Amino acid sequence: MTSSNENKKSLKSFYVLWAILTVFGVVVSLYAPGYLMPKSMSSSMHLSILTMVVFSVSAAPVAAGVYAATLYIMRNWAHKGDGVPAAAPAIRESAKTVVTWTLTSVILTVFLLIWGLGALAVDNSGASSNPLVVNVTGQQWVWSFQYAGPNGTKVESNDLYLPEGREVVFHITSLDVTHGFWLPQMGVQVDANEGTFTEIHTTPNKLGTFDVRCTQFCGLNHAFMVTQGHVLTPSAFTTWLNAQPARS
Amino acid sequence: MTTTLEHKAPVIKHEGGGLARHQNFLTAMIGGIAGAFIAWAIAHHLLDQNVRTTSDAVAVLTGCGWIVGFWFGIGALNAPFAWLVGKDQTRKDQLYYAGEDQGTKRYWKYCTDHKVVGVQYIVMTMVLLGAGGILAMAIRTELIVPGNHFVNQQVYNGFIAVHGMLMILALIVAVAGPWGNFVVPIMCGAKDMAFPRLNALSLWTLVAAAGLLLTTLAVGSLTMGWVVLAPITDQAGVGMDFFALAILVFTVSTTVAGVNTICTVFTMRTKGMTLERLPIMVWGAIIAAALGLYAFPYFSLVEALQILDRTFSTSFFVGTGGGTGWLQANLFWLMGHPEVYVILIPAVAALFEISAVMARKPVFSYRTAIAGMVGLAGLSILVWAHHMFTTGWAPTLGGPFMVTTELISIPTGLFFLVLIGTLWRGNIWMKLPTVWMFGFIANFIIAGITGIYLSDIPIDNQLHGTMFVTAHFHYVFVGSVLFGAIAALAFWYPKVTGRFLDEKLGRIAFWLAFIGVQVTFMSMFVSGLRGMPRRYSSYSFIFEHTNFITTIGAYMIMAGMLVLGGAVIYCWNHGEPSGSNPWHANSLEWLVSTPPPLENFDVLPVITEDPYNFGKELVRS
Ligand SMILES: [Cu+2]
Ligand SMILES: [Cu+2]
Numbered sequence: 001m002t003s004s005n006e007n008k009k010s011l012k013s014f015y016v017l018w019a020i021l022t023v024f025g026v027v028v029s030l031y032a033p034g035y036l037m038p039k040s041m042s043s044s045m046h047l048s049i050l051t052m053v054v055f056s057v058s059a060a061p062v063a064a065g066v067y068a069a070t071l072y073i074m075r076n077w078a079h080k081g082d083g084v085p086a087a088a089p090a091i092r093e094s095a096k097t098v099v100t101w102t103l104t105s106v107i108l109t110v111f112l113l114i115w116g117l118g119a120l121a122v123d124n125s126g127a128s129s130n131p132l133v134v135n136v137t138g139q140q141w142v143w144s145f146q147y148a149g150p151n152g153t154k155v156e157s158n159d160l161y162l163p164e165g166r167e168v169v170f171h172i173t174s175l176d177v178t179h180g181f182w183l184p185q186m187g188v189q190v191d192a193n194e195g196t197f198t199e200i201h202t203t204p205n206k207l208g209t210f211d212v213r214c215t216q217f218c219g220l221n222h223a224f225m226v227t228q229g230h231v232l233t234p235s236a237f238t239t240w241l242n243a244q245p246a247r248s
Numbered sequence: 249m250t251t252t253l254e255h256k257a258p259v260i261k262h263e264g265g266g267l268a269r270h271q272n273f274l275t276a277m278i279g280g281i282a283g284a285f286i287a288w289a290i291a292h293h294l295l296d297q298n299v300r301t302t303s304d305a306v307a308v309l310t311g312c313g314w315i316v317g318f319w320f321g322i323g324a325l326n327a328p329f330a331w332l333v334g335k336d337q338t339r340k341d342q343l344y345y346a347g348e349d350q351g352t353k354r355y356w357k358y359c360t361d362h363k364v365v366g367v368q369y370i371v372m373t374m375v376l377l378g379a380g381g382i383l384a385m386a387i388r389t390e391l392i393v394p395g396n397h398f399v400n401q402q403v404y405n406g407f408i409a410v411h412g413m414l415m416i417l418a419l420i421v422a423v424a425g426p427w428g429n430f431v432v433p434i435m436c437g438a439k440d441m442a443f444p445r446l447n448a449l450s451l452w453t454l455v456a457a458a459g460l461l462l463t464t465l466a467v468g469s470l471t472m473g474w475v476v477l478a479p480i481t482d483q484a485g486v487g488m489d490f491f492a493l494a495i496l497v498f499t500v501s502t503t504v505a506g507v508n509t510i511c512t513v514f515t516m517r518t519k520g521m522t523l524e525r526l527p528i529m530v531w532g533a534i535i536a537a538a539l540g541l542y543a544f545p546y547f548s549l550v551e552a553l554q555i556l557d558r559t560f561s562t563s564f565f566v567g568t569g570g571g572t573g574w575l576q577a578n579l580f581w582l583m584g585h586p587e588v589y590v591i592l593i594p595a596v597a598a599l600f601e602i603s604a605v606m607a608r609k610p611v612f613s614y615r616t617a618i619a620g621m622v623g624l625a626g627l628s629i630l631v632w633a634h635h636m637f638t639t640g641w642a643p644t645l646g647g648p649f650m651v652t653t654e655l656i657s658i659p660t661g662l663f664f665l666v667l668i669g670t671l672w673r674g675n676i677w678m679k680l681p682t683v684w685m686f687g688f689i690a691n692f693i694i695a696g697i698t699g700i701y702l703s704d705i706p707i708d709n710q711l712h713g714t715m716f717v718t719a720h721f722h723y724v725f726v727g728s729v730l731f732g733a734i735a736a737l738a739f740w741y742p743k744v745t746g747r748f749l750d751e752k753l754g755r756i757a758f759w760l761a762f763i764g765v766q767v768t769f770m771s772m773f774v775s776g777l778r779g780m781p782r783r784y785s786s787y788s789f790i791f792e793h794t795n796f797i798t799t800i801g802a803y804m805i806m807a808g809m810l811v812l813g814g815a816v817i818y819c820w821n822h823g824e825p826s827g828s829n830p831w832h833a834n835s836l837e838w839l840v841s842t843p844p845p846l847e848n849f850d851v852l853p854v855i856t857e858d859p860y861n862f863g864k865e866l867v868r869s
Contacts (some may be wrong), residue, residue, distance in 0.1 A: 215713025
């Protein structure tokens with residue numbers, strides 16, 4: 001049996017569906033990341049949320065296209081009745097479709113790459129000449145933070161205190177297993193490894209409290225390896241630092 | 249159409265052959281336990297009890313004893329031993345090992361018939377998924393409310409490791425195991441696999457490895473996730489030794505299976521079966537097998553070094569001895585990323601096959617489909633460090649790895665092109681395989697897009713190590729691969745059993761699983777976005793609602809899987825008879841009788857065209 005059914009259908013409803021789903025996707029993409037993610041307290045976090053938005057908006061027409069095509073296919077070409085469906089037109093190739101599809105995905109990918117690499121460069125740049133250095137030590141299952149105190153002393157704390165508007169460089173290590181040092185409101189994380197130092201930096205730009213959580217599985221109390229951070233005004237930070245007992 | 253069902257075939261008792269004729273799963277278990285006990289006794293008495301690593305060495309040797317004993321018991325060593333002493337197997341022996349006239353008993357044996365091995369893989373996959381699923385339910389039950397203590401924290405941590413590894417092993421074999429063995433040789437027009445005994449070896453080695461993995465639950469003392477990153481593994485007890493050994497043995501199984509699949513396709517194709525006339529499923533099977541051959545040696549290596557660190561106090565991964573955990577992470581992810589595509593590609597290839605048959609159209613742009621799979625496999629070996637963006641290892645490599653990783657969206661996009669192109673303007677037969685295929689498409693787009701976020705370093709710096717990642721790869725593994733595997737099961741089930749998988753039960757299972765996946769993993773994305781790290785045994789009240797919803801969704805998926813599992817078991821003997829070619833397809837597996845006879849073809853067919861010309865159906869007697 002050969003098929004006389006050419007199965008061509010008007011594409012109008014497909015385009016309408018695609019447009020509606022795209023608009024829906026774009027609206028969700030614009031608002032969901034900011035609404036769902038922790039309140040931004042640093043430029044890195046701001047960049048992270050912004051990149052989420054850009055990527056979601058770019059992905060919205062792609063996802064909408066796949067969903068619209070799938071729904072359109074189910075609506076128009078699902079075989080009705082009990083028998084075996086007749087053969088459909090034997091479309092084996094369409095150079096135009098393959099080239100268009102591939103080019104579109106290449107262009108989108110290149111756009112995302114340029115954005116991503118740009119954002120990465122911004123994130124890595126801007127090391128200020130006078131950053132605050134905080135040494136971070138993880139051990140099962142507590143964080144501790146060491147600062148250079150007044151007159152060459154050392155200050156240690158289990159809460160993380162940071163001044164607003166000044167770049168902070170964290171030097172991170174672990175005394176036992178690997179931990180993950182993450183500041184959800186700052187958009188930065190890196191592992192704490194035994195015997196070596198890793199480094200991240202960020203500039204807090206909002207006063208208030210934030211979280212410190214462990215993102216690397218570290219044993220029994222991994223879920224409880226949390227502490228609090230506080231962004232203070234520069235003068236309040238200095239006051240806090242000077243009030244700490246000095247350690248040798 | 250009439251159906252001859254195999255379990256009605258008369259069982260003829262074989263004469264002669266001695267003990268070797270009575271080997272089966274039971275003797276394998278006895279052999280394994282005996283081997284483990286002997287190895288334990290020897291190791292326990294000979295090794296110095298005052299050395300720190302002795303308990304680990306004893307555990308590893310006990311595990312090795314189990315494996316060797318299991319091989320002995322099942323009969324894996326019979327043929328090599330016979331060959332060694334100059335007694336080659338006779339044709340009669342070979343037919344015996346192929347299970348001739350042994351009825352259902354042969355499913356419990358070291359059987360060389362590729363169709364029996366295929367069925368054994370179906371059962372193994374279901375057992376592994378079932379065990380992993382029970383652990384998933386335990387994990388989600390623990391997390392249903394904050395601070396719950398349904399299981400204690402130590403046990404919970406072990407569950408995370410074993411759940412992860414069981415599911416990974418199950419999915420590695422979920423499509424390539426059953427269908428790579430059952431249908432791929434017939435699709436090529438082969439009488440069996442190139443190395444039938446190796447085929448049986450791969451299956452029974454998997455069984456032995458799975459046994460070892462499950463004992464880790466009984467031994468306990470696993471303190472890490474499935475990626476078993478050093479140095480936390482140092483704190484794990486002997487469960488870790490079994491865990492590492494189980495993986496090592498598993499890689500033997502996959503390597504043997506992969507070599508076998510590739511050799512079969514390249515040497516056993518029938519006359520006229522050119523590479524471009526192969527059903528697309530066959531391409532998926534060999535591309536995945538080849539990728540596995542590249543990737544799994546890293547897996548063997550990382551576990552072997554791990555075992556050496558634990559038993560001989562070497563320090564490959566131990567910082568204090570000059571090693572580094574980063575070495576372990578690199579080796580692990582050199583395997584770990586390709587492995588995702590070893591899992592995914594066979595499922596996608598099966599869906600290409602299903603979409604063509606069900607839409608009554610040729611695979612759209614067959615060569616693009618192959619290029620997409622090859623491209624994905626090729627790129628996947630260059631992206632491993634995206635799993636290490638936040639480890640602090642080689643920050644300057646972040647940019648290059650971001651580039652290779654994001655390029656993956658191009659071949660992945662080709663999968664959608666081929667699937668949608670094949671369905672476009674088709675006459676789509678909305679049967680159970682088709683329904684699960686549509687579910688795959690809907691889930692896979694979400695899996696893909698959320699993967700792009702994580703490939704981007706500024707986003708990954710925020711989301712790495714959170715529930716967002718967990719939700720992402722569950723959309724890949726559950727929403728996509730599992731749906732594809734179930735579509736493949738529904739599609740080829742009639743060829744195995746001569747009966748349909750029940751349409752109604754299958755659809756109930758589909759809706760439970762499909763809605764369950766959205767509920768579970770969408771809410772898990774939200775938990776991650778809001779800041780909940782992975783592998784938490786407890787969480788603060790701000791994550792309360794999303795976790796509750798996730799658990800409810802997980803129960804729905806489990807309910808769906810129970811319905812499906814029930815349907816698979818029930819329909820095996822009681823389903824609606826299907827005849828030998830229920831989908832009116834043209835590839836060779838549908839043109840042989842159901843169930844296919846031993847050695848598949850009396851006369852090897854000669855092929856003149858690819859199997860996608862649905863206009864003129866080939867009828868062969
Ligand atoms: Cu931790
Ligand atoms: Cu990966």
